[in-house]
Amino acid sequence: MARWTSLTAGALVLAAAAGPAAAQYPTRPVELVVPYAPGGGTDIMYRQIVKVIEQHKLVPVAMTVVNRSGGSGVVGKSYAINKPRDGYTLVAVDQGNAQQELLGNATWNYRKDFTYIARMVTDVNLLIVRKESPYRTLEEFLGAARGKGKGGLTVGGTGTGGVDHIANISLNRAAKVDLTYVPFKSGGEVMTTLLGGHVDAAWANPNECIGQLEAGQVRALSVAAEQRLTLLSRVPTMRELGFDVISTQWRAVGAGGNLPKSIVDFWVGVLDRVRKSDEWRKGYLEKSVLEDGWLTGDAFLKFATEEYENSKAVFAELGMLKKK
Missing domain, CATH: 3.40.190.150 (Bordetella uptake gene, domain 1)
Incomplete structure (x- = not known):
């Protein structure tokens, strides 16, 4: 009171x-x-x-x-x-x-x-995949992208020209890959599409996917932040892995x-x-x-x-x- x-x-x-x-x-x-x-x-x-x-x-x-x-x-x-x-x-x-x-x-x-x-x-952005994905690390994901060639892997995000679109472009440049960015209307739609297996990965804010992470429905490959997140301390930053990508x-x-x-x-x-x-x-x-x-x-x-x-x-x- x-x-x-x-x-x-x-x-x-x-x-x-x-x-x-x-x-x-x-x-x-x-x-x-x-x-x-x-x-x-x-x-x-x-x-x-x-x-x-x-x-x-x-x-x-x-x-x-x-x-x-x-x-x-x-x-x-x-x-x-x-x-x-x-x-x-x-x-x-x-x-x-x-x-x-x-x-x-x-x-x-x-x-x-x-x-x-x-x-x-x-907020920051995570690169996530669903639990059924064969990719368990960012290195595996990027390696597969290089093997498949131009546009071979798709990544969902919340809009052309937005923060995660720029993150996708930055990762493409830093890792010398060509991930295809697929825009949606909201983080909720991105998650639904990822869980349905219609994209290979997705950009998501922690608050948009923390429930799915805790339930084991998705896993985070990396976080585009300056340092690891306290609640997701096992998830490496992209900088740690050699890619200078920050997305806040x-x-x-x-x-x-x-x-x-x-x-x-x-x-x-x-x-x-x-x-x-x-x-x-x-x-x-x-x-x-x-x-x-x-x-x-x-x-x-x-x-x-x-x-x-x-x-x-x-x-x-x-x-x-x-x-x-």
């Missing part, structure tokens, strides 16, 4: 301090748009946010998660940023904001058309551009209380092998801008940058 009281009191103080406009917001249900299919890492995160908000009564109205998948996130994000900028439509933001614009798949401007409210988590991603809460500051401040306060809750830290971050990625305000916008420039450089080098 003490925990509930402190969190709720904090939310009330925040609303009062933000002024009359914020005190009257929100007065009707808020829609949280996940631009990917159910079951993926972003979908899981947003539903956890809503769960904590509801458990601690941090927001006085209903919160509804809506999945609008398609176009590697373009469909759902386009829908959200074309809604009124009144704080009643929030949307998941990530590297895709910059990447899909740079690839020419989206007409938005990553900076002007989005409000970056709070970065919540950072971030997930955040955003909205359409130019969201009023009072509303941004309201959500920063709510989300800060979400991330400090035991349900979030122990029930979500630790179990999902995620890192707290908290960033807000100018620091978050600066980070997003740097991500844009980094992606631009990578796509230019790969010849994937859209022509002006």
Whole structure:
């Protein structure tokens, strides 16, 4: 009860301090748009946010998660940023904001058309295979890829131009192989396809596959991280194996551009209380092998801008940058 009281009191103080406009917001249900299919890492995160908000009564109205998948996130994000900028439509933001614009798949401007409210988590990518796979190590997998030649092995991922697509390109270059990248709408679809034996391997975040790993349905060949993960300490990094491939991603809460500051401040306060809750830290971050990625305000916008420039450089080098 003490925990509930402190969190709720904090939310009330925040609303009062933000002024009359914020005190009257929100007065009707808020829609949280996940631009990917159910079951993926972003979908899981947003539903956890809503769960904590509801458990601690941090927001006085209903919160509804809506999945609008398609176009590697373009469909759902386009829908959200074309809604009124009144704080009643929030949307998941990530590297895709910059990447899909740079690839020419989206007409938005990553900076002007989005409000970056709070970065919540950072994540890494694993290369996994199903239990029936003959490949038990990354070396065996890459050896088979070389033997089969161009496009001989397939790897599922969550969208053309996304973080895991770039990881796939990077591994191809580092290992001198030609793995065929197969895009899907979400991490959930990738897992279903892998378990069905329709791709040879898949890129997955730990929180998307930890259940299957623990159940022995899949195994991880390697992690594209700077160091081994604590909960998956037996899984070697790609760097350890001689391939300089790092694949990290971030997930955040955003909205359409130019969201009023009072509303941004309201959500920063709510989300800060979400991330400090035991349900979030122990029930979500630790179990999902995620890192707290908290960033807000100018620091978050600066980070997003740097991500844009980094992606631009990578796509230019790969010849994937859209022509002006």
